[in-house]
Amino acid sequence: MDAGTPGAGADKLYLEIEGWEGPLDLLLDLARRQKVDLLRISLLELVDAYLTYIEEAEALQLELAADYLVMAAWLAYLKSALLLPREEQESPGPEELALRLQMRLQRLNAMREAAARLMARDRLGRDVFPRGAPEGLRVDRKSRWQCDWYDLVRAYGGVKVRSQPVVHMVRERMVMTLDSAIQRVSSMLGVAIDWMDLRDFVPAAQDSWADPQLRRSALASSFVAALELARTGKAELAQEETYGPLRLRALKGS
Amino acid sequence: MTEIENGVPDDIIRAVEATLFAAEEPLTVDQVATHLGLAGKAADVAPAFTRLQRHYEGRGIQLVRRGERWHFETAPDLAHLLRREKEELRRLSRAATEVLAIVAYHEPVSRAEIEAIRGVQTAKGTLDVLMEAGWVRVAGRREVPGRPVIYATTPAFLEHFGLESLRELPGLEELRAAGLLDPVDEDMIGAALDLENARSPQTVRNGDD
Amino acid sequence: MTEIENGVPDDIIRAVEATLFAAEEPLTVDQVATHLGLAGKAADVAPAFTRLQRHYEGRGIQLVRRGERWHFETAPDLAHLLRREKEELRRLSRAATEVLAIVAYHEPVSRAEIEAIRGVQTAKGTLDVLMEAGWVRVAGRREVPGRPVIYATTPAFLEHFGLESLRELPGLEELRAAGLLDPVDEDMIGAALDLENARSPQTVRNGDD
Numbered sequence: 001m002d003a004g005t006p007g008a009g010a011d012k013l014y015l016e017i018e019g020w021e022g023p024l025d026l027l028l029d030l031a032r033r034q035k036v037d038l039l040r041i042s043l044l045e046l047v048d049a050y051l052t053y054i055e056e057a058e059a060l061q062l063e064l065a066a067d068y069l070v071m072a073a074w075l076a077y078l079k080s081a082l083l084l085p086r087e088e089q090e091s092p093g094p095e096e097l098a099l100r101l102q103m104r105l106q107r108l109n110a111m112r113e114a115a116a117r118l119m120a121r122d123r124l125g126r127d128v129f130p131r132g133a134p135e136g137l138r139v140d141r142k143s144r145w146q147c148d149w150y151d152l153v154r155a156y157g158g159v160k161v162r163s164q165p166v167v168h169m170v171r172e173r174m175v176m177t178l179d180s181a182i183q184r185v186s187s188m189l190g191v192a193i194d195w196m197d198l199r200d201f202v203p204a205a206q207d208s209w210a211d212p213q214l215r216r217s218a219l220a221s222s223f224v225a226a227l228e229l230a231r232t233g234k235a236e237l238a239q240e241e242t243y244g245p246l247r248l249r250a251l252k253g254s
Numbered sequence: 255m256t257e258i259e260n261g262v263p264d265d266i267i268r269a270v271e272a273t274l275f276a277a278e279e280p281l282t283v284d285q286v287a288t289h290l291g292l293a294g295k296a297a298d299v300a301p302a303f304t305r306l307q308r309h310y311e312g313r314g315i316q317l318v319r320r321g322e323r324w325h326f327e328t329a330p331d332l333a334h335l336l337r338r339e340k341e342e343l344r345r346l347s348r349a350a351t352e353v354l355a356i357v358a359y360h361e362p363v364s365r366a367e368i369e370a371i372r373g374v375q376t377a378k379g380t381l382d383v384l385m386e387a388g389w390v391r392v393a394g395r396r397e398v399p400g401r402p403v404i405y406a407t408t409p410a411f412l413e414h415f416g417l418e419s420l421r422e423l424p425g426l427e428e429l430r431a432a433g434l435l436d437p438v439d440e441d442m443i444g445a446a447l448d449l450e451n452a453r454s455p456q457t458v459r460n461g462d463d
Numbered sequence: 464m465t466e467i468e469n470g471v472p473d474d475i476i477r478a479v480e481a482t483l484f485a486a487e488e489p490l491t492v493d494q495v496a497t498h499l500g501l502a503g504k505a506a507d508v509a510p511a512f513t514r515l516q517r518h519y520e521g522r523g524i525q526l527v528r529r530g531e532r533w534h535f536e537t538a539p540d541l542a543h544l545l546r547r548e549k550e551e552l553r554r555l556s557r558a559a560t561e562v563l564a565i566v567a568y569h570e571p572v573s574r575a576e577i578e579a580i581r582g583v584q585t586a587k588g589t590l591d592v593l594m595e596a597g598w599v600r601v602a603g604r605r606e607v608p609g610r611p612v613i614y615a616t617t618p619a620f621l622e623h624f625g626l627e628s629l630r631e632l633p634g635l636e637e638l639r640a641a642g643l644l645d646p647v648d649e650d651m652i653g654a655a656l657d658l659e660n661a662r663s664p665q666t667v668r669n670g671d672d
Binding site: 129130131132133135136137138139140141142143144145146147148149151152153155156157158159160162163 | 592635
């Protein structure tokens with residue numbers, strides 16, 4: 001309420017009405033002015049006080065919220081019901097309604113007082129204080145990355161396999177080259193102690209050598225390799241009959 | 255108790271003390287246990303809290319429990335020495351303080367129920383202010399026609415107002431005993447508006463209860 | 464001392480305790496005295512500091528003096544509680560593993576070179592992860608146009624993978640022998656054979672060694 005407003009009674013009333021939190025609030029305030037326990041207030045007196053207030057406000061042509069007027073109408077009804085006994089009593093009767101009104105006022109009053117007590121407690125930040133500069137607790141989530149040697153080298157192998165140029169990748173050309181045949185035949189001869197059949201130089205028919213075409217190329221390359229090794233004096237060849245097994249062995253002293 | 259009062263406290267007590275002291279917000283026993291690498295062993299850690307609480311009794315600092323959470327704060331009787339003028343608490347309107355009290359004493363409670371107690375419509379902003387302050391939260395919906403939103407208080411409410419639990423609300427038992435916290439299902443204003451039909455079936459039923 | 468150790472501390476001690484606790488920064492004896500309305504009576508207040516300091520000895524919290532200012536802090540031996548590290552084991556992604564392998568086999572290597580070898584663009588984040596893991600470091604810039612950053616492995620890399628030096632990483636021949644270059648489909652057979660062809664001259668030469 002603005003205390004600076006020139007304080008005629010009418011102004012005061014107006015300002016107070018503005019300050020109420022609804023008609024029940026106004027009613028509660030009027031009830032408290034009787035200065036008795038809410039259970040023992042005079043309801044008729046309370047109704048009169050309320051109606052007087054509203055009438056004065058209307059006389060001053062103050063704008064009142066509709067619910068104040070509704071409350072006034074209801075209170076007027078209650079008052080008449082209380083004063084004028086009727087033959088056919090409605091249910092609930094006026095005494096019951098009056099009791100309920102009292103209960104409403106008590107409830108609101110209880111909450112108003114509870115609010116005041118709540119606000120008056122030792123409040124954090126006003127009366128009691130938390131630590132001013134807490135260090136704070138931090139949980140740093142740190143990733144510990146896992147990777148082992150096998151993953152690493154395998155990954156590199158994967159990259160290498162993937163990144164090889166693929167231009168020569170034609171199936172028909174899956175062959176054993178002469179170079180590799182020479183290397184293979186000469187290294188095998190190096191450890192052989194007896195004659196070896198040329199066909200034994202061809203890799204076993206398994207895994208990547210399972211392809212018969214590839215094995216034929218290997219046989220051919222091995223044959224040329226055998227001739228080459230013989231030519232350079234590193235091996236000798238023998239064939240007992242035409243189309244018979246071609247055998248070779250390392251030349252001693254080579 | 256003696257090893258706390260007179261001697262060196264044990265490791266768990268020291269660790270709990272340091273953790274709560276350094277924490278930026280109140281912590282539950284579980285949270286402290288987890289922080290100390292004792293997750294799931296709250297039962298081993300819990301006694302340290304009550305021992306610490308007793309140790310700090312009467313000192314300038316207290317260890318307090320608010321709901322499930324614990325924190326250190328200054329002793330309330332020193333308020334006059336510590337109060338800082340510059341730090342103005344948010345001033346709550348009368349409407350807001352009333353609504354807060356109604357939520358706390360009746361929770362969970364719908365807006366219609368709050369309005370029934372106050373006999374006036376509650377501005378949306380009032381609940382917003384309380385939620386912004388962190389004291390009130392939406393606690394779901396009531397499973398009745400219209401499924402109204404219901405409100406309840408938060409742990410921060412207990413912390414701010416220094417309550418171990420809602421059971422500590424001032425006068426709670428008396429109010430309950432006087433029937434002043436019973437559910438309000440009667441809208442007097444509505445009944446008044448409905449003057450001619452005022453003696454509606456519901457009202458009669460209520461009267462018969 | 465007894466009234467502190469065993470009983471209720473006196474009012475000044477309590478007030479100093481609470482003031483230092485709630486303070487946002489370390490305070491001098493004078494500042495605390497002024498705050499308590501005892502300006503100019505620092506001599507009356509000062510003993511409370513040393514008594515408090517002694518009270519907190521061995522506890523989880525300590526009252527410490529830094530220069531002229533006093534403040535509470537967590538006991539030094541409990542400092543590890545303030546910053547706890549929680550380690551999460553995470554497997555390196557395939558992409559990251561490949562990049563790591565390329566760095567290890569080719570170091571120092573620029574990002575563009577890594578991408579050329581992998582044949583795929585390398586997300587910046589991948590290298591970041593490897594640096595976070597502590598296995599890869601920035602090893603400078605290559606003195607070519609654009610001065611690209613180049614990467615290399617760290618000692619932690621060798622340690623983690625149990626290597627004395629990068630030379631211990633298996634060569635391609637060894638990878639093949641271990642089946643790590645095994646083609647995954649038919650077309651790859653050709654690639655593998657070509658690879659063998661490519662290496663053949665060296666192999667022959669090696670044989671001659």
